[in-house]
Amino acid sequence: xxxxxxxxxxDRTGDACAVVIFGASGDLxxxxxxxxxxxxxxxxxxxxxxxxxxxxxxEKTHEQFRAEMKxxxxxxxxxxxxxxxxxxxxxxGITYVAGTFDAQKTYEDLRLHxxxxxxxxxxxxxxxxxxxxxxxxxxxxxxxLKSAGLxxxxxxxxxxxxxxxxxxxxxxxxxxxxxxxLNDTIASTFDESxxxxxxxxxxxxxxxxxxxxxxxxxxxxxxxxxxxxxxxxITVAEDIGVEGRxxxxxxxxxxxxxxxxxxxxxxxxTAMEPPISLAADAVRDEKVKVLRSLRPMERSLVQENVxxxxxxxGAVRGDEVPAYREEPDVAxxxxxxxxxxxxxxVDNWRWGGVPFYVRAGKRLARRVTEIAVQFKRVPHGLFRxxxxxxxxxxxxxxxxxxxxxxxxxxxxxxxxxxxxxDVAMDFRYGxxxxxxxxEAYERLLLDSMRGEATLFTRRDxxxxxxxxxxxxxxxxxxxxxxxxPLYAAGSWGPEQADDLVARDxxxxxxx
Amino acid sequence: MTESSSKVLARxxxxxxxxxxxxxxxxxxxxxxxxxxxxxLLVAGPRDLMDGYTHVVDEVTASIPARAILIALDPDAEDSxxxxxxxxxxxxxxxxxxxxxxxxxxxxxxxCTRVASAVDxxxxxxxxxxxxxxxxxxxxxxxxxxxxxSAQRIITDSEYSSLSSLLHLSAWARRGxxxxxxxxxxxxxxxxxxxxxxxxxxxxxxxxxxxRITRLAFRQASEAGARLGSxxxxxxxxxxxxxxxxxxxxxxxxxxxxRDGKNLPIDFGVTPRPEGTAPSSLASVRLxxxxxxxHVEGAIERELASGLSSDAVDADMVNxxxxxxxxxxxxxxxxxxxxxxxxxxxxxxxxPARDPALAESVAFAEEVLEDGVVCGAPSHPR
Numbered sequence: 001x002x003x004x005x006x007x008x009x010x011d012r013t014g015d016a017c018a019v020v021i022f023g024a025s026g027d028l029x030x031x032x033x034x035x036x037x038x039x040x041x042x043x044x045x046x047x048x049x050x051x052x053x054x055x056x057x058x059e060k061t062h063e064q065f066r067a068e069m070k071x072x073x074x075x076x077x078x079x080x081x082x083x084x085x086x087x088x089x090x091x092x093g094i095t096y097v098a099g100t101f102d103a104q105k106t107y108e109d110l111r112l113h114x115x116x117x118x119x120x121x122x123x124x125x126x127x128x129x130x131x132x133x134x135x136x137x138x139x140x141x142x143x144x145l146k147s148a149g150l151x152x153x154x155x156x157x158x159x160x161x162x163x164x165x166x167x168x169x170x171x172x173x174x175x176x177x178x179x180x181x182l183n184d185t186i187a188s189t190f191d192e193s194x195x196x197x198x199x200x201x202x203x204x205x206x207x208x209x210x211x212x213x214x215x216x217x218x219x220x221x222x223x224x225x226x227x228x229x230x231x232x233x234i235t236v237a238e239d240i241g242v243e244g245r246x247x248x249x250x251x252x253x254x255x256x257x258x259x260x261x262x263x264x265x266x267x268x269x270t271a272m273e274p275p276i277s278l279a280a281d282a283v284r285d286e287k288v289k290v291l292r293s294l295r296p297m298e299r300s301l302v303q304e305n306v307x308x309x310x311x312x313x314g315a316v317r318g319d320e321v322p323a324y325r326e327e328p329d330v331a332x333x334x335x336x337x338x339x340x341x342x343x344x345x346v347d348n349w350r351w352g353g354v355p356f357y358v359r360a361g362k363r364l365a366r367r368v369t370e371i372a373v374q375f376k377r378v379p380h381g382l383f384r385x386x387x388x389x390x391x392x393x394x395x396x397x398x399x400x401x402x403x404x405x406x407x408x409x410x411x412x413x414x415x416x417x418x419x420x421x422d423v424a425m426d427f428r429y430g431x432x433x434x435x436x437x438x439e440a441y442e443r444l445l446l447d448s449m450r451g452e453a454t455l456f457t458r459r460d461x462x463x464x465x466x467x468x469x470x471x472x473x474x475x476x477x478x479x480x481x482x483x484x485p486l487y488a489a490g491s492w493g494p495e496q497a498d499d500l501v502a503r504d505x506x507x508x509x510x511x
Numbered sequence: 512m513t514e515s516s517s518k519v520l521a522r523x524x525x526x527x528x529x530x531x532x533x534x535x536x537x538x539x540x541x542x543x544x545x546x547x548x549x550x551x552l553l554v555a556g557p558r559d560l561m562d563g564y565t566h567v568v569d570e571v572t573a574s575i576p577a578r579a580i581l582i583a584l585d586p587d588a589e590d591s592x593x594x595x596x597x598x599x600x601x602x603x604x605x606x607x608x609x610x611x612x613x614x615x616x617x618x619x620x621x622x623c624t625r626v627a628s629a630v631d632x633x634x635x636x637x638x639x640x641x642x643x644x645x646x647x648x649x650x651x652x653x654x655x656x657x658x659x660x661s662a663q664r665i666i667t668d669s670e671y672s673s674l675s676s677l678l679h680l681s682a683w684a685r686r687g688x689x690x691x692x693x694x695x696x697x698x699x700x701x702x703x704x705x706x707x708x709x710x711x712x713x714x715x716x717x718x719x720x721x722x723r724i725t726r727l728a729f730r731q732a733s734e735a736g737a738r739l740g741s742x743x744x745x746x747x748x749x750x751x752x753x754x755x756x757x758x759x760x761x762x763x764x765x766x767x768x769x770r771d772g773k774n775l776p777i778d779f780g781v782t783p784r785p786e787g788t789a790p791s792s793l794a795s796v797r798l799x800x801x802x803x804x805x806h807v808e809g810a811i812e813r814e815l816a817s818g819l820s821s822d823a824v825d826a827d828m829v830n831x832x833x834x835x836x837x838x839x840x841x842x843x844x845x846x847x848x849x850x851x852x853x854x855x856x857x858x859x860x861x862x863p864a865r866d867p868a869l870a871e872s873v874a875f876a877e878e879v880l881e882d883g884v885v886c887g888a889p890s891h892p893r
Contacts, residue, residue: 002717004753007753007868050843
């Protein structure tokens with residue numbers, strides 16, 4: 001170990017490496033990845049030996065690729081304007097290799113190029129392959145990397161040599177079978193310890209803070225179970241529509257786009273037991289236990305516990321918006337769900353009988369992601385509240401926007417009479433810590449360069465998530481022609497979603 | 512007629528209440544004020560220094576909302592009097608009008624010895640308290656002692672006081688005289704240098720080279736013959752204590768030795784100081800190291816004042832270079848953080864409270880400075 005790193009307070013630098021982005025012509029590269037690397041560089045978190053190599057089909061020069069990336073950083077970086085003195089050095093590390101993913105020559109060219117970078121830029125033979133491509137291309141790429149000798153087995157790094165890692169973007173398949181095929185494909189070349197599956201939600205500060213909030217405060221954990229919690233609501237709501245991605249959305253729908261990954265991960269972090277450490281596998285083991293505790297959504301239960309919907313015309317933020325079926329590239333009789341609400345049970349000692357109501361949708365009233373833990377009522381009503389009852393305490397953890405934590409409780413209004421009033425203790429990250437926090441991709445890319453996998457999804461997590469969701473789709477397929485109920489854009493979903501919780505004597509929050 | 516201290520405090524408490532009770536101006540374009548408070552930030556120092564520091568505190572509380580209490584001390588004043596006022600300092604953050612509270616106190620004459628009791632009465636309970644002490648710290652100063660009693664963190668700036676006062680302060684805290692942790696703004700400013708220096712040995716093949724440094728050269732922005740500045744001394748102290756170096760004297764001259772006992776020549780040179788650069792700022796560090804048959808040369812060179820000509824708020828560019836054997840050099844250009852007092856204080860407040868390397872490094876640096884090391888011999892290794 002470098003003795004000067006021992007105890008260094010500001011020690012968050014990635015290992016020297018070359019980052020190879022497959023699909024470098026895509027939006028993700030210039031909107032997210034390169035701006036994230038740029039910001040890591042500005043904050044001096046990039047190693048001195050560092051290079052970005054874009055790989056894509058289109059022929060272009062290094063200079064053309066750099067110019068595209070500069071435009072992307074100028075537009076999408078959280079730090080603006082671009083720092084010309086820093087950029088001039090940063091861009092020297094950006095290069096491009098043209099080639100099709102099915103041609104072995106591409107990988108041979110890449111190998112020679114990377115060898116040269118090791119000599120010129122000190123990238124130390126460490127490789128981070130980022131697959132910013134559709135899953136259908138994973139197979140060709142990992143096979144090409146393997147046959148070109150670009151993948152070192154993990155023991156090489158364990159013995160002090162260079163490392164190779166692969167970062168995979170979602171979707172990780174479209175059902176359990178395809179996820180298994182994908183995972184098998186990747187596993188044919190990479191050991192699981194080398195695979196970093198990105199769910200960018202896990203890179204958000206507030207999501208990371210869920211663990212801190214739960215396990216660094218003695219106040220909440222003792223009441224974080226069925227004795228005190230009435231139910232939990234998790235909402236991932238967007239006010240935008242499909243934004244020109246109708247073709248993509250027709251293939252996927254909100255359940256596969258949001259619920260299977262982001263929402264299930266939020267559920268896991270909310271419901272999991274304390275891990276024995278923050279080591280990647282310790283945390284992921286606990287998440288997998290939650291997934292395995294989910295009450296299977298048998299076909300007969302789906303109708304009762306899962307509501308889907310599709311947005312109709314309506315008004316969002318004061319603007320008239322079209323129905324989903326009127327969006328470009330969407331079938332006029334599309335049955336794809338843009339909203340889903342589910343009642344989920346975690347059948348274990350801690351959560352037995354506590355419903356988790358989860359919902360996700362597009363074109364809802366507002367953009368908000370939150371986890372709300374609703375506590376049980378007091379056992380005896382000492383006070384007469386105006387509406388006949390005392391409201392329940394709610395702990396709401398807001399993931400976005402306005403990240404923060406709010407605790408709702410009841411107080412007495414000043415005066416001669418005992419009039420009860422709900423108030424909230426409201427903690428906002430932006431207000432308390434400033435708003436210029438790193439983007440999720442910055443955290444995740446740096447972690448992958450450092451080999452820290454806690455915030456990445458493991459194979460068994462992905463497959464458990466799909467196994468759960470697959471049953472819902474099985475039931476929907478059995479319903480054959482039943483179209484999803486419509487809801488007005490700008491509302492909180494179809495009425496049936498309200499009924500889902502109303503049957504239990506509860507109602508959705510309006511976050 | 513002057514107000515009694517308790518009346519001044521009562522008025523300040525009233526002003527603090529009124530800040531939040533006052534109606535928003537009709538038709539105003541600003542969103543309603545949100546009061547946010549994550550800490551008590553006490554800033555104490557001589558009256559002349561405090562005047563210039565108010566805007567620094569306002570900048571800091573824009574990103575770390577706090578109840579800031581600025582205490583201007585004038586113990587030599589003939590009159591014994593406490594005066595002050597309170598106001599809200601607001602800034603727009605993410606469309607919200609986030610407001611901190613700023614209390615200004617001026618303690619004159621004998622009131623200085625009692626000002627801590629006044630401050631105690633207006634601290635927000637249940638949140639951390641940090642004391643920023645401007646100027647030299649004397650651990651026997653009753654005003655310092657009484658104000659520090661409320662603080663969990665004491666922050667000084669050794670560049671503008673002295674390393675010896677920081678050393679005394681660290682020793683005083685270590686003896687258990689205070690539960691507070693000690694932080695130093697000059698130490699925070701050193702962080703980018705530390706990080707870049709550590710980078711020379713990040714490659715696993717070079718880990719062992721760290722203990723095989725054969726030459727080291729510091730160059731600072733000053734006239735030939737100037738004494739080594741605290742920035743260079745602190746960096747040397749940090750490297751030396753991390754690598755187990757020792758010192759000795761030969762005929763009155765200071766010598767450095769590696770952990771294995773070998774002599775280590777260290778050169779202290781100078782470079783012209785451009786306008787706008789602080790005196791004795793560290794300009795470059797160079798090293799050579801040999802292990803096995805691999806020779807390593809590293810350099811960190813700050814482009815002094817380069818930040819002044821950009822929008823980067825005095826954030827100078829730095830060139831980092833590493834040559835390993837006969838391979839082409841690895842080069843990187845990075846920018847130091849903005850050289851603004853508010854930024855360094857903000858960063859210090861965000862850092863972990865305890866840094867074990869601080870006291871050891873300061874002790875080594877102090878020893879070097881005590882020897883009156885003079886810079887100017889242009890004998891940098893090449």
